[in-house]
Amino acid sequence: MTPGFRKGPTLWDGVLITVFIVLTISVAMMMGSPDPGSVLEVKTLTEEVRIPLDRDGRYAVSGPLGTAFVVVEDGGARMESAPCPLKICETMGPVTKSGQTILCLPNRISARVLGKVPVDAVSR
Amino acid sequence: MRSPGKLATLSMLICSAFALASLERLIPNPVPMVRFGLGNIMTLTAFAFFGVEAGIWVTGGRVALVALIWGGILSPTAVLSMAGGAASLVAMIAVMKLGGRFSLFGISVAGAYAHVLAQITVASTLYVRSLDLFRILPFLGATAILTGLLNGAVAQILVSKMETRLKPGKRGREPSDFAF
Amino acid sequence: MSNFRPSRPSGIKHCRTILATVLIGTLILTSVACKKGIQPTRETRFIMGTLVEIVAYPSSETTRAAVNRAFERMEEIEDQAYPDRSEFFLSLREGKPSALPEVLARVLDKALSVASESEGAFDPTLGRVVSLWGFDRNEPGIPADEDLAAALRTVGYRRLSVDSDGVVRPTPPGNPLWLELGGVAKGYAVDVAVAELTESGIQAGIVNAGGDLRSFGVRPDRGFWRIGIQDPDDPQGMLGVLEVDEGSVATSGDYERYFEKDGIRFHHILDPTSGLPVRNGIRSATVITRECGLADALATAAFVMGPEKGLALLERLEGVEGILVVDGEDLLTTSGVGGRIGFDRR
Numbered sequence: 001m002t003p004g005f006r007k008g009p010t011l012w013d014g015v016l017i018t019v020f021i022v023l024t025i026s027v028a029m030m031m032g033s034p035d036p037g038s039v040l041e042v043k044t045l046t047e048e049v050r051i052p053l054d055r056d057g058r059y060a061v062s063g064p065l066g067t068a069f070v071v072v073e074d075g076g077a078r079m080e081s082a083p084c085p086l087k088i089c090e091t092m093g094p095v096t097k098s099g100q101t102i103l104c105l106p107n108r109i110s111a112r113v114l115g116k117v118p119v120d121a122v123s124r
Numbered sequence: 125m126r127s128p129g130k131l132a133t134l135s136m137l138i139c140s141a142f143a144l145a146s147l148e149r150l151i152p153n154p155v156p157m158v159r160f161g162l163g164n165i166m167t168l169t170a171f172a173f174f175g176v177e178a179g180i181w182v183t184g185g186r187v188a189l190v191a192l193i194w195g196g197i198l199s200p201t202a203v204l205s206m207a208g209g210a211a212s213l214v215a216m217i218a219v220m221k222l223g224g225r226f227s228l229f230g231i232s233v234a235g236a237y238a239h240v241l242a243q244i245t246v247a248s249t250l251y252v253r254s255l256d257l258f259r260i261l262p263f264l265g266a267t268a269i270l271t272g273l274l275n276g277a278v279a280q281i282l283v284s285k286m287e288t289r290l291k292p293g294k295r296g297r298e299p300s301d302f303a304f
Numbered sequence: 305m306s307n308f309r310p311s312r313p314s315g316i317k318h319c320r321t322i323l324a325t326v327l328i329g330t331l332i333l334t335s336v337a338c339k340k341g342i343q344p345t346r347e348t349r350f351i352m353g354t355l356v357e358i359v360a361y362p363s364s365e366t367t368r369a370a371v372n373r374a375f376e377r378m379e380e381i382e383d384q385a386y387p388d389r390s391e392f393f394l395s396l397r398e399g400k401p402s403a404l405p406e407v408l409a410r411v412l413d414k415a416l417s418v419a420s421e422s423e424g425a426f427d428p429t430l431g432r433v434v435s436l437w438g439f440d441r442n443e444p445g446i447p448a449d450e451d452l453a454a455a456l457r458t459v460g461y462r463r464l465s466v467d468s469d470g471v472v473r474p475t476p477p478g479n480p481l482w483l484e485l486g487g488v489a490k491g492y493a494v495d496v497a498v499a500e501l502t503e504s505g506i507q508a509g510i511v512n513a514g515g516d517l518r519s520f521g522v523r524p525d526r527g528f529w530r531i532g533i534q535d536p537d538d539p540q541g542m543l544g545v546l547e548v549d550e551g552s553v554a555t556s557g558d559y560e561r562y563f564e565k566d567g568i569r570f571h572h573i574l575d576p577t578s579g580l581p582v583r584n585g586i587r588s589a590t591v592i593t594r595e596c597g598l599a600d601a602l603a604t605a606a607f608v609m610g611p612e613k614g615l616a617l618l619e620r621l622e623g624v625e626g627i628l629v630v631d632g633e634d635l636l637t638t639s640g641v642g643g644r645i646g647f648d649r650r
Contacts (some may be wrong), residue, residue, distance in 0.1 A: 002446040005172060005220075006227045009273075016219065018239050020269055043348065066140065083445055086563055092539040098538045100169035100171035105514075108350050115413055119545055120359065120523065124515030124534035 022030060038098070040071055040077045042111045053077060053096070053113070063107030070102075070111055077111060133142035134170065134178055141166035145190050158264070160271050161236055164212065168228050168235075168279035173286070176217055185211045200251055204243045209280030228280045233272030242269045342524040344509065349375050352382045352490045354514030360501060361508045361524050361573065370504035374497035374511065381407050381496060385404065385489035386417075387431070387482075394471075397431075398424040404470045408485065411597065415488045417469040418601035419461035422617060425578040426605035432458045432480030436579075439572040440486075444568065452579045458482055459576050487516075491554060491600035494518045498596075511596075520597040528646070534559070536587035536629055536648075547646030548592065554599035556607045557588030566567040573607050584610035590627040591618060592645055602626070611636055 036052040044063055051059060051072055058080070059070045066083035078093025079102050087106035098115025145163035163186045170178040187209040191202035215238030216231045226234075244264070248257040345363045349356050356369045356378060384405045387393035395402040395561040402411075404412060415428040432455040434440055436447040456501040458480050465473050474481040490513050496510045498518050508521025510529060531553050535541035539559070546553060546627035558581075562571035576584045591599045604625060611630045618626035619638045625645055628636040641647050 005231070006224065007284075008227055009229040009276075010224035010227050011227060012222075013227055013233070016226065016230045017233055017273075020233060023237075024262050024265035024269070025299060027258060027265070045350065084562065088561070095540055097540070103355055103514075104348075105354060107471070109353050110271065110348065119530040119532040119542070119551075120519070121510050121512045121517050121529075122515065122532035122534055122542060123517060123546075123553040124557060124560065 005105070038075070038096070039114045040072065040095070040111055042109065045076070045108045051113070054065050058106045061109055061111075063104065065107040068104065068107060068109060077113075078102065079109075079111070081109060130174060134174065134181060135188070137166045137170050137178075137182050138189070141182050141186040142189040142193075145186055146194070149190075149194060150176075158267050158271075161239060161268075161275060163214075163274050164232065164235055164239075165279045167216070168232055168275065169282050169286070171216065171231065172228060172279070172283045173224065176220065180213055180214065183213050185198065200247075203250070204246055207246040208243045212239040227272055227276070228279065228283070229276035232276030232279060233269055236268040236272030236275065237265060240264045299304040315404060345371055345595050347371050347375070351375065351378045352385070352493060352513065354490065356497075356514070357512045358497065358509045359512075359554060360506050361521070361547075366504075367506055367603065370501055372508050374500040375503065377496050377500050378493040378513075381411075381489055381493040382407055385485055385493075393431075393483055396472060396474060396481040397584070399474050399480045401471050401477075403471040404466065404472050406470075408489070409470060410573035411489045412470040412472070412483075414597045415485055415491065415601055416466075417463055418488075418598065418605055419616070420603035421621065422602075422609060424461055424576055425608040425613075425617075426601050427459060428483055428485055428488070429459050429461055429463060430479070430574060430576050431456065433482075433574055433576075433579045434484050434572075435482065437572070438572070438583050439561055440484075444561075444570065446565065447579075455482075455581045456577075459579075462572050464497055465589075487600045487604060488597050490514075491516050491595070491597035513596075515560075516596055518552040518602050519548060520606070521547075533627060534588065534600045542650055543635070544627075544647055544649045546592065546641075547648075551592060551593050551594055552596035552599040553590060554596060554603045555588055555590040556600075556603040558582075558586075559588070559627075573604060575608055584608075585631045585633070586611060587629040587631055589614060589629075590643070592625040592627075593623055594620075598624075623626065644649050 013052060019123045021080045032076045040053055040061070042049050042051065042061055051070070053072060053075050058066050059072065061070055068082040071078050071080045076094030076096040078095070079089040081106055082089050084104055084106040086106070089102055092102045095102055095111070095113050098113050099117030101110060101112040103110050141163040144165065147163050148160055160257050166186070167179045167182045170182040187206050190205060210251040216235040219231050219234045220225050240261070244261055248255060333546055342361060343363045344359045345367045346359050347368070348356065355377070356372060360367045360371055384390050384407045388431060392402050392405055392408070411563045412428070418426050419428060422519060433452065435544070436451055436455050438444040444540050463475055463479055464481055465475055466551045467473065494511045494513050495518060498520050501509055501511070502520055506521070508523050510517055510519040515534065517531065522523065523529050528547050531546040531548060532542035533546060534557060535543045536557050536559050556573055558569065558573060560572060562568070562569050573582050574580065579608035586607050589603045591601050591603040591606065593602065602618065603619070606618055606626055608627060609617060611628055615628055615636050615638065616625065618624050625638045625640040627641055627647070629635060637647070
């Protein structure tokens with residue numbers, strides 16, 4: 001055994017600590033801020049409401065064609081009983097992850113899970 | 125490791141490490157999940173006085189005692205504590221083997237950081253099963269750097285005090301020259 | 305004792321070194337935190353039958369005002385580009401020559417150029433057929449054969465001429481002309497919105513009209529834009545992610561608007577020769593090029609032309625790249641995708 005160390009913080013300590021600081025910063029940048037929990041943002045032509053995805057329920061949302069229901073259950077949301085003719089919005093759910101969107105164009109309703117998304121836009 | 129004096133000092137270091145770790149568990153935590161890792165001060169002291177092997181004994185002893193007395197050996201806390209202790213030992217030994225360029229400060233910070241990193245890794249693979257835990261790494265990592273520096277400073281003071289007390293008049297000599 | 309080095313008395317000096325290091329580290333951390341703080345303005349509005357989202361950097365009152373102006377420019381185009389809003393379309397349907405609204409001049413020009421490049425695979429005169437299927441009114445149904453045959457007789461991008469003073473004349477005279485410019489107009493509106501934003505001095509942003517989008521400027525933090533490509537089989541899934549600088553991305557897919565009857569999917573991309581939904585194995589066609597109006601028309605053209613011819617068209621055109629999703633096959637991409645334009649498969 002050959003113990004014995006330099007006294008006081010050395011230059012190399014500084015280098016080591018810098019490495020750790022850089023590591024910490026890069027993880028912070030990769031991870032972003034802690035997720036505040038999933039929230040669904042429902043927009044119609046006239047209003048904008050936010051529903052936490054852990055609050056189960058059947059929420060009435062009205063658009064120019066009539067009333068549709070946003071069903072929140074098992075941490076996800078989907079559209080139900082939509083008054084639009086094609087009912088494509090009903091097949092778009094359930095949405096669970098940040099950025100996922102249900103869109104009912106005829107009835108002018110959008111429902112999007114808030115949060116950080118890995119892409120700037122989706123071409124569809 | 126045969127000298128009775130050395131053995132006694134080592135035992136005292138383990139005891140102190142255990143006492144400090146226990147103290148830390150008892151005092152209320154200012155921020156959840158942040159640990160000062162005071163027990164590591166004794167490991168650092170052991171490294172400085174007796175070398176790598178002694179440090180392993182102190183950390184191992186501390187972790188074992190904490191697990192035995194404060195919680196089941198296979199409880200999540202104990203498993204995390206063991207993982208943290210092992211990783212911190214590996215990191216500190218690695219830094220020391222880099223050839224005397226680092227002081228107790230650097231070794232201590234390396235140990236503290238490795239401790240946090242290992243605990244998060246083990247917790248997210250064994251218990252949480254998601255990478256979400258790594259979101260707290262920046263916070264815990266920054267804290268680890270600070271507590272590591274703090275522990276390093278305390279250990280350094282302790283080592284120099286022990287040097288002067290144990291061998292008055294021969295300040296500055298290498299600690300391992302002491303005959304126990 | 306090889307590791308031993310004598311204690312050095314100059315501890316103060318080292319303390320300074322370490323303090324300086326920590327200080328620099330903190331400064332870096334702060335600057336990174338500030339940079340992460342560049343948040344965009346994000347606004348949505350229903351325009352041209354779709355949800356338009358504008359994201360513009362940085363978030364400020366000036367940016368928001370510019371975004372609103374961009375929306376207004378798009379709404380101006382909307383007012384003139386749809387048959388139910390403009391006399392222009394209605395008189396052409398009766399076979400009468402009609403003065404082309406100024407806003408639509410560029411739109412029609414682009415539509416006709418893509419029509420001739422694709423030899424009619426994309427055809428802006430398909431309006432009567434689209435209307436029979438009811439996709440324009442969201443009241444879809446299968447048209448009767450004789451109605452379809454009659455409607456097809458009005459189709460043909462060569463059945464019109466635009467004279468120098470901007471009057472569109474059906475040829476031969478009296479031939480009813482059902483122009484359908486919705487897709488190109490939507491893309492063109494995106495181009496106009498981007499022009500409005502850049503003229504207002506907005507640094508960077510993206511205008512996304514229901515999946516037809518155009519990015520401009522250098523995105524803060526990352527430098528380039530990441531554009532997801534929709535998975536045709538999963539409404540919430542992405543097939544991959546494109547990494548683009550400034551430019552447009554538009555996709556035509558069979559999942560956008562469709563209805564199902566007896567288990568068969570009837571989608572809104574119609575073949576100008578048969579008047580029926582295109583069935584050639586393509587599920588979606590994505591086009592990457594500078595102008596969004598062109599991208600939209602080219603995506604439709606490539607979809608209609610099918611895997612081989614569609615890919616050949618996109619490959620042949622300068623400054624155009626594309627990705628075709630084909631049933632039961634790997635993705636088909638033009639040579640620039642994956643090289644000049646980054647693309648990550650999911």
